[in-house]
Amino acid sequence: MRPSGRIQTSIDLLTEVMGSSLPMDRVVNSYLRARRFIGSKDRKDISARVYGVIRSRCRLDWWTIRSGLGDGCRSLVLSYAILVEGMKASELDEICDGGDYSPRALSEFENEALATLQGQDLNHPDIPAAVQGELPDWLYALFEAQFGVEGAKAEAAGLQAQASLDLRVNLLKGKRDQAIAFLGKDNVEGGATDFSPWGIRVQGRTALGNCKAFREGLVEVQDEGSQLIALLCDVTPGQSVLDLCAGAGGKSLALGALLKNDGELVAMDIDPRRLQRAEPRVEKAGIENIRYATLNKENLKKMSAKGAGEGFDRVLVDAPCSGSGTWRRQPDARLRITPDKFVNYREMQATVLEQGASCVKIGGRLIYATCSVLDEENTDQIDAFLAKHPNYQRVPASKIWEAQGMEPCSFIDETMKVSPAQHGLDGFFCAVLERQS
Ligand SMILES: C[S@@+](CC[C@H](N)C(=O)[O-])C[C@H]1O[C@@H](n2cnc3c(N)ncnc32)[C@H](O)[C@@H]1O
Numbered sequence: 458m459r460p461s462g463r464i465q466t467s468i469d470l471l472t473e474v475m476g477s478s479l480p481m482d483r484v485v486n487s488y489l490r491a492r493r494f495i496g497s498k499d500r501k502d503i504s505a506r507v508y509g510v511i512r513s514r515c516r517l518d519w520w521t522i523r524s525g526l527g528d529g530c531r532s533l534v535l536s537y538a539i540l541v542e543g544m545k546a547s548e549l550d551e552i553c554d555g556g557d558y559s560p561r562a563l564s565e566f567e568n569e570a571l572a573t574l575q576g577q578d579l580n581h582p583d584i585p586a587a588v589q590g591e592l593p594d595w596l597y598a599l600f601e602a603q604f605g606v607e608g609a610k611a612e613a614a615g616l617q618a619q620a621s622l623d624l625r626v627n628l629l630k631g632k633r634d635q636a637i638a639f640l641g642k643d644n645v646e647g648g649a650t651d652f653s654p655w656g657i658r659v660q661g662r663t664a665l666g667n668c669k670a671f672r673e674g675l676v677e678v679q680d681e682g683s684q685l686i687a688l689l690c691d692v693t694p695g696q697s698v699l700d701l702c703a704g705a706g707g708k709s710l711a712l713g714a715l716l717k718n719d720g721e722l723v724a725m726d727i728d729p730r731r732l733q734r735a736e737p738r739v740e741k742a743g744i745e746n747i748r749y750a751t752l753n754k755e756n757l758k759k760m761s762a763k764g765a766g767e768g769f770d771r772v773l774v775d776a777p778c779s780g781s782g783t784w785r786r787q788p789d790a791r792l793r794i795t796p797d798k799f800v801n802y803r804e805m806q807a808t809v810l811e812q813g814a815s816c817v818k819i820g821g822r823l824i825y826a827t828c829s830v831l832d833e834e835n836t837d838q839i840d841a842f843l844a845k846h847p848n849y850q851r852v853p854a855s856k857i858w859e860a861q862g863m864e865p866c867s868f869i870d871e872t873m874k875v876s877p878a879q880h881g882l883d884g885f886f887c888a889v890l891e892r893q894s
Contacts, residue, residue, distance in 0.1 A: 458499040461552045461559035464534060466495070467506045468560060471530040474507060474789065481511060481789035510537045512617060512788045515588045516579050524570040531560065539571060540579045546571040586610060591617055591788075595796055596781075603832050612830065615878025620785040622659040623650060623882075624676040625684050628714045629743045631675050633657065639670040652866060652882075653684040655711075674741035677710055682782070682875045682885035686775070686826045687711030689873060689887050691857050694719035696770040699760060701725050701752065701813045706735025708775055708826075713744035720746060723760065723769075727752040752812070761815045768818030776806045778827040778834045782884020785877055799833075806838050814846060814892075823849065823890045830876045830884035839872070839888045849890040857889060 458466070470488050477484045485507065489500055510517060510533050517533050520540060526532040535553075538544040549571060555562040563571070580589065586606075587597035590613025600609035624647065626636045633649060637657060640647050645663050650656030657676065665671040665678065687708055692698055692715040700709045703724035713722050722744070726732050729751045739747055750756045762768025779802055784791045810825060817823045825842075827834050843849060854873045859865060868875050873887040 458496065459559075461554060461556070463499055463502050463506075464538065464549075464552055465558055465560045466499070467503050467510075468531050468534045470503060470507050471510055471534060474511065475530060478793075480787060481508075482787070506534065506537065506542070508788065509541055510534060511792070513537065513541065513579055513591065514788075514792060515591045516584060519581075519584055519588050520574060520577070520579070524573050526567065526570045535560075535567070535571060536574055539574045540577060546575050586613075590614070592791060593794075596791070596794070596799075599831055599833065611878045612876060615876060616781070616784045616791070616884075617788075618785055618877060620680070620877070620883065621881075622662065623653075623679060623681045623684075624657040624659060624671075625653070625679040625711060626655045626657065626676055627674055627710070627742050628655065629717065630673070636670055636675050639675060640668060643668040643670070645670075650681045650684075652863075653681045653688065654863070655714075656681045656684050674743060677707075677738070677742065679707055679711065680783075680883040680885075682880075682882040683707060683828070684711060685869075685873060685875070686773075686824070686885060686887045687715065688861065688863075689854055689857050689869075689889055690715070690771050690773055690824050691822070691861070691889075692716055692771055697721040697723075697768075697818075698771045698773070699723045699725065699769040699813075699816050700773045700775070701816070702727075702773075702775045702777065702809060703735060703749075704728075704731045704775070706732075706738050708773060709735060709747065710738060710742050710744065712771075712773065713739065713742065713747060716744075716746060718743075718745050722747045723750060724748070725750045725752045725756065725760075757812055757815065762818050762821075765819065768821055769816050770818060770821045771824065772813045772817045772821070773824045773826065774809050774813035775826045776809050776834075776838075778802050778806065778829040779831065780828050781834075782828040782830050782876065782886075785883065803833060803838070806834060807841065810838060810842050814842070814849070817892045819892055819894060821892055822852065823892065824887065825890070826885065826887045828883060828885055830874075830886070835874070835886035835888075836872065839890070843890070848894045849892055852889045852891050854887060854889055 474481050474484045518528050521528050521532045521536050553560040553563045587594045604612050626633045646660040647657040650658050670676045694717045703709045703726045709724045732749045780790050853871050854869045858869045875882050876884045
């Protein structure tokens with residue numbers, strides 16, 4: 458593909474991404490799948506540019522408005538080419554030759570506007586903090602209220618960094634050292650993660666599909682922070698465990714490995730299609746003691762803890778949330794969230810917490826988790842729940858952590874609060890509540 462074809466394809470793909478309500482990775486994958494003729498180097502170049510534009514969308518908007526280019530996909534890609542990729546306006550003028558598969562020729566006005574961007578840095582000192590943080594104003598205000606002026610800047614910057622690829626070793630199939638050695642045979646270099654005893658951080662990017670350890674279920678993709686939530690569930694063989702918001706099974710897989718096929722694991726979700734996606738992963742991992750159930754009134758009634766001795770030892774509520782802790786991986790998500798959606802998430806969180814609580818046995822534990830860094834979705838939910846349920850008591854996360862032989866750690870005390878800026882992991886929250894009566 459010529460550079461002009463790459464730029465035009467980037468504009469086309471960005472147009473699809475911005476016109477879709479689906480997550481960006483799905484749009485990009487299906488766009489490229491439908492165009493197998495695009496070679497691998499071109500794909501890499503085009504996706505890097507489109508992801509780059511989305512990651513710097515607010516700042517690019519600032520520049521395109523200031524220069525008068527306007528905020529269409531064409532303007533965004535062209536200004537990205539200059540501000541981030543370091544192209545010259547004259548190079549773009551040549552690239553935009555109006556030929557087949559090329560962008561149409563630059564107008565005189567575009568030429569002039571693009572020339573004003575040349576030599577500028579994407580991060581201009583006049584850019585307002587929210588724009589610099591790549592967040593809508595209302596969300597940035599929440600960050601400032603929670604983290605303070607400087608803290609908000611740091612947290613927002615942390616969410617713009619590149620995320621690492623973390624794997625979890627499936628203890629049903631082997632140990633971490635073995636997995637690292639196996640990965641090495643397939644030229645995947647990785648080392649032990651700092652906090653999770655089952656984690657491997659992979660160096661660089663890799664196609665795991667070519668990797669035997671992944672194909673055979675010895676390792677699974679799971680961010681280190683997410684692994685720590687499974688650890689705080691403190692599951693031991695023989696227990697009954699309910700994963701109420703199991704989705705495609707990320708945490709169910711870790712819980713299943715801890716149960717060692719002894720005990721009971723129920724994976725529930727309101728969306729049965731997500732549970733279907735969990736099934737092949739569970740099979741590959743060698744987990745045999747799992748049942749799946751759609752999260753509805755009828756099934757909840759069956760799971761609920763009505764009489765003495767009934768209910769689950771552990772109920773994990775991995776609640777639907779803004780996903781603010783994972784925006785490094787899903788840069789488009791922060792642009793799709795609205796104040797209404799945020800309120801909606803908080804209502805869902807309160808609902809799933811109540812549903813989870815109805816299934817915990819006396820002496821059992823309710824574990825609440827989100828992949829958000831925002832208090833509104835985290836401590837505020839737990840405080841509201843505890844005020845309504847005096848029969849639940851918080852178990853300090855640090856107590857569970859240290860009882861498992863782990864060194865004390867700065868982000869685990871009463872609860873676990875991880876953030877990309879402070880700890881280099883995706884942002885997660887976890888609180889453990891024990892039912893007393
Ligand atoms: C954070 S995701 C779960 C991720 C999963 N546990 C994992 O580790 O891969 C939250 C899940 O909650 C489910 N969910 C449960 N109750 C819900 C409700 N009332 N509204 C929306 N989603 C709900 C969603 O379908 C979604 O799969």
